[in-house]
Amino acid sequence: MWPVLLSSRKFEKGPVLVLRPGVDRQRPQKTETGGGTPSQAVLGLPRGLYGEVLMERFRVLVRKLSYGACFIGMLFALPLMLLTVADVAGRIFFDKPIPGSFELSEYMLSVLILMGAAYTQHVKGHVGVDFLTKRFSSKLQDLCGVITTLACLFIVSILVWQGYLDAMAETAVSDQLRIPQRPFKMLVALGGALLFMEFAVDLWEKLERLMGRRP
Amino acid sequence: MSPILVGLLGSLLLVALLLLGMPIAFMMMFVGFLGIWHLTSLDAALPVVAKTLYGVAAHYPYTIIPLFILMGGFASTAGITRELYETFDKWFRRLPGGLGVATIAACAGFAAVSGSSVAAAAAMGNVALPEMRRFGYAPRLATGVVAAGGTLSFLIPPSLGFVVYGMLTEQSIGKLLISGIFPGIILAGAYGLVVVFWAKLKPKAAPASPQKVSFREKILALRGIWETFVVFFLVMGGIYLGFINPTEAGASGAFALFVIVLLKRRLTWKAAVAALLEAARISIMVLFLVAGATVFSYFLALSTIPAAVSGWIAGLDVSRYVVLAIIILIYFFLGCFLDAVSMMVLTLPVIFPVILALNFHPIWFGVVAILMMEAGLITPPVGLNVYTLAGVAKDVPMTEIFKGAVPFLVAIVLTAVTLTAFPKIVLYLPSLMGR
Numbered sequence: 001m002w003p004v005l006l007s008s009r010k011f012e013k014g015p016v017l018v019l020r021p022g023v024d025r026q027r028p029q030k031t032e033t034g035g036g037t038p039s040q041a042v043l044g045l046p047r048g049l050y051g052e053v054l055m056e057r058f059r060v061l062v063r064k065l066s067y068g069a070c071f072i073g074m075l076f077a078l079p080l081m082l083l084t085v086a087d088v089a090g091r092i093f094f095d096k097p098i099p100g101s102f103e104l105s106e107y108m109l110s111v112l113i114l115m116g117a118a119y120t121q122h123v124k125g126h127v128g129v130d131f132l133t134k135r136f137s138s139k140l141q142d143l144c145g146v147i148t149t150l151a152c153l154f155i156v157s158i159l160v161w162q163g164y165l166d167a168m169a170e171t172a173v174s175d176q177l178r179i180p181q182r183p184f185k186m187l188v189a190l191g192g193a194l195l196f197m198e199f200a201v202d203l204w205e206k207l208e209r210l211m212g213r214r215p
Numbered sequence: 216m217s218p219i220l221v222g223l224l225g226s227l228l229l230v231a232l233l234l235l236g237m238p239i240a241f242m243m244m245f246v247g248f249l250g251i252w253h254l255t256s257l258d259a260a261l262p263v264v265a266k267t268l269y270g271v272a273a274h275y276p277y278t279i280i281p282l283f284i285l286m287g288g289f290a291s292t293a294g295i296t297r298e299l300y301e302t303f304d305k306w307f308r309r310l311p312g313g314l315g316v317a318t319i320a321a322c323a324g325f326a327a328v329s330g331s332s333v334a335a336a337a338a339m340g341n342v343a344l345p346e347m348r349r350f351g352y353a354p355r356l357a358t359g360v361v362a363a364g365g366t367l368s369f370l371i372p373p374s375l376g377f378v379v380y381g382m383l384t385e386q387s388i389g390k391l392l393i394s395g396i397f398p399g400i401i402l403a404g405a406y407g408l409v410v411v412f413w414a415k416l417k418p419k420a421a422p423a424s425p426q427k428v429s430f431r432e433k434i435l436a437l438r439g440i441w442e443t444f445v446v447f448f449l450v451m452g453g454i455y456l457g458f459i460n461p462t463e464a465g466a467s468g469a470f471a472l473f474v475i476v477l478l479k480r481r482l483t484w485k486a487a488v489a490a491l492l493e494a495a496r497i498s499i500m501v502l503f504l505v506a507g508a509t510v511f512s513y514f515l516a517l518s519t520i521p522a523a524v525s526g527w528i529a530g531l532d533v534s535r536y537v538v539l540a541i542i543i544l545i546y547f548f549l550g551c552f553l554d555a556v557s558m559m560v561l562t563l564p565v566i567f568p569v570i571l572a573l574n575f576h577p578i579w580f581g582v583v584a585i586l587m588m589e590a591g592l593i594t595p596p597v598g599l600n601v602y603t604l605a606g607v608a609k610d611v612p613m614t615e616i617f618k619g620a621v622p623f624l625v626a627i628v629l630t631a632v633t634l635t636a637f638p639k640i641v642l643y644l645p646s647l648m649g650r
Contacts, residue, residue, distance in 0.1 A: 070492070071492075073495060074491040074492055077281045077285060077491055077494050077495065078491070080278060080281065080282070080466070081282060081285065081466045081469050081470055081473070084282070084462065084465075084467075085463075085466050087463070088463045088466070092459075102275055105278050105462075106273045106275050106278070108278075109272060109273060109275075109277060109281070110272040110273035112281060112495055113271075113272040113498060113499050113502050113503075114268075114269075116496065116499045117503065119495075119496075120500060121238070123496065125496045125499065125500050126238035126239070126240050126241065126499075126500055127238065127239055127240075127504075127556075127557055128233075128236045128237055128238045128239055129233060129234070129236060129239075129552055129553060129557075129597070130236050131552055131596055131597055132235075132236075145236070147235060148232060148235050148236060148237035148238075148242075151232065151237060151241070151245050152237065152238065152241045152245070154245065155241055155244045155245040155248060155264065158248065158261060159265050159268065162261050162262045162265035162266075163265035163268070165262075166262060166266060166269070184269075184273060188268055188269050189265075192265075
């Protein structure tokens with residue numbers, strides 16, 4: 001309802017929305033009709049709308065965090081490529097493979113995958129089918145969405161909880177370079193937490209639409 | 216409740232949530248978790264999802280996925296699609312439907328350096344469609360050719376489809392990739408024939424281009440495909456000869472294409488971010504699906520359904536080819552609604568044991584299954600390539616593209632029949648590999 005006042009312009013113009021405009025659930029042009037800084041906005045609002053304002057802030061924050069985390073994760077694809085090529089070249093031409101490249105590759109892949117899970121959900125990259133639901137009325141669609149999002153929240157919360165416990169119990173280090181596994185296992189909980197927040201925002205939006213408070 | 220009943224109820228819940236539109240990866244984790252909880256205990260079920268996800272996300276062989284997708288991203292950035300198209304246009308222009316044949320050949324070439332078929336359809340749509348339209352090709356033919364051509368990426372290595380199949384069935388990814396080469400060439404040839412026949416039967420749909428191309432021009436045009444050849448032989452040659460494993464091949468291919476992009480001075484910040492983001496997004500989608508499938512497979516294994524089904528089917532008094540035909544029909548049907556990777560993760564836990572019980576070669580079945588999943592990319596109502604193309608060719612209605620793709624479906628089915636009759640086509644190259 002008040003996204004206008006709170007969405008940070010810098011973020012709205014950021015690459016998230018530029019790259020996949022068709023998929024993002026909120027397009028910048030729909031929101032660019034107002035002005036003012038967030039703090040002014042909060043101060044100028046009627047009392048009952050604080051909750052929505054906070055939610056809107058939360059939404060923007062989650063979006064920024066998801067994209068930021070995915071951005072960091074995706075950068076690991078480059079060293080992954082370079083390290084593997086260097087290892088191959090070293091092995092074939094000089095008979096000297098790079099020590100630990102195997103375990104480093106595994107760690108880098110884990111960062112790439114776990115950090116980007118939330119952003120992938122944001123752009124609806126985790127595939128599902130909609131050939132049936134898209135024939136439903138929009139209310140019924142939102143109802144289905146609420147049910148499935150609750151199921152997602154349930155399983156992701158278990159993922160976060162157990163991921164944290166698993167990481168805390170982990171004392172192993174990698175074979176050659178002795179890099180501890182714990183920080184990488186912790187990414188399951190961290191990436192999962194971001195994912196949880198994405199689903200929470202999703203759920204909120206669907207509930208609001210279901211209650212007729214959002215177009 | 217017997218484990219089998221629990222398994223059946225779990226599968227029903229899975230289908231219900233699928234129809235409600237739940238993301239498939241989380242759906243499989245969710246149902247798998249509930250099932251394991253019911254069949255063992257809560258304490259046993261709780262850690263499964265987190266442990267499986269980390270196990271999948273930090274598994275060395277899976278590093279191949281982002282690398283294969285990076286190859287496609289860098290190949291597009293390098294402008295390889297246009298160069299391939301221009302080369303094959305010179306070679307095939309004089310054939311009936313020559314531009315269409317050139318499009319198919321260029322798609323096959325792009326497939327040889329890229330693992331993702333939607334990327335191929337989009338890239339080729341931007342290059343080949345305007346040309347075909349300029350020469351007065353019927354929209355139905357022009358879009359059908361591009362949509363079908365894009366599917367070749369799924370069969371011609373490097374292909375994401377084989378990687379996922381190999382992961383789920385524990386088959387050698389290297390052998391699977393190599394086994395896709397001949398079937399890929401056959402399918403591309405069959406697509407080419409479809410275009411030629413179409414142009415012969417309906418000359419108005421594909422007007423002949425009058426310009427002659429001299430032999431010298433043809434030879435000079437080969438300059439446009441050297442990068443594709445180098446990268447393909449580096450990647451597949453390396454795997455075939457056993458110098459490098461598939462992951463290393465993916466890294467080498469992506470690196471070679473990256474160098475080509477740099478040499479051509481085409482590297483921009485925007486293109487690099489787009490390629491990396493695409494690689495991350497698709498890898499995450501695929502690996503979450505694999506993690507979901509792994510959790511769900513634990514549950515299915517506990518329910519003993521896969522063993523029961525394969526035992527039952529193996530005991531049936533029918534030819535194994537009847538069962539195969541039914542499985543292929545199921546894939547054809549599912550392909551109308553599901554994307555290929557989802558289809559694999561949802562079906563293989565049950566279907567693969569059946570295939571083994573019927574004594575079909577797992578690698579051969581991989582190729583046939585991938586072929587049927589390619590068909591799913593162009594069958595209505597949900598055909599990913601057609602959707603992509605509808606975004607590129609905005610003036611052509613989607614139904615028209617689906618109709619244009621129908622003759623190519625026939626080519627896919629005929630290719631599947633050929634591969635079933637002559638499994639050697641698939642198995643010859645992998646049988647020569649050392650390991």
